[in-house]
Amino acid sequence: MRFALAGIVVATVLAVAACSNEGGAVQSGSRVVRGASPEAGKAQIVRYGCGACHTIPGVKEAKGLVGPPLIHFGKRGTIAGFWSNTPDHLTDWIQDPQHMLPGNDMPTLGVTRNEARNITAYLESLQ
Numbered sequence: 001m002r003f004a005l006a007g008i009v010v011a012t013v014l015a016v017a018a019c020s021n022e023g024g025a026v027q028s029g030s031r032v033v034r035g036a037s038p039e040a041g042k043a044q045i046v047r048y049g050c051g052a053c054h055t056i057p058g059v060k061e062a063k064g065l066v067g068p069p070l071i072h073f074g075k076r077g078t079i080a081g082f083w084s085n086t087p088d089h090l091t092d093w094i095q096d097p098q099h100m101l102p103g104n105d106m107p108t109l110g111v112t113r114n115e116a117r118n119i120t121a122y123l124e125s126l127q
Ligand code: HEC
Pocket: 045, 048, 049, 050, 051, 052, 053, 054, 066, 067, 068, 069, 070, 078, 079, 080, 081, 093, 094, 101, 104, 105, 106, 107, 109, 111, 119, 123
């Protein structure tokens, strides 16, 4: 009995530690996309028409209200309320949202890997 209780306590402590690590990663600004260009990403956001559905700070054309506004995206904890907001997950999402969350309302637009990395760099820079 006592061992079982100790197990629960250890599991709880580990869970709490995992959560606070996540928070620390966000604050230390670790969401840098190596080798990607936020400026190019901004141009690609215009080219792919993301702004037809999203409001995106810094992109004049992006005033859409179909999808969620991408304000402060670099500070968000999740993508579509499902994936943790890491550069890899965000790149995967932009490249193929229908693979990441089948049936959601964002279409897969044919964005290439490099373009998605640039767009990720731009969105993660939105503090
Ligand atoms: C036809 C409309 C549409 C277009 C075009 C579109 N999206 Fe989306 N997007 C959505 C919808 C709807 C969601 C919400 C999905 C969900 O949560 O189920 C979404 C979700 C997202 C999310 C996660 C938002 C959050 O709050 O978690 C990001 C990031 C995103 N889109 C980026 C982009 C980018 C970058 C482009 C252009 C390459 C783009 N979207 C083009 C409709 C669109």
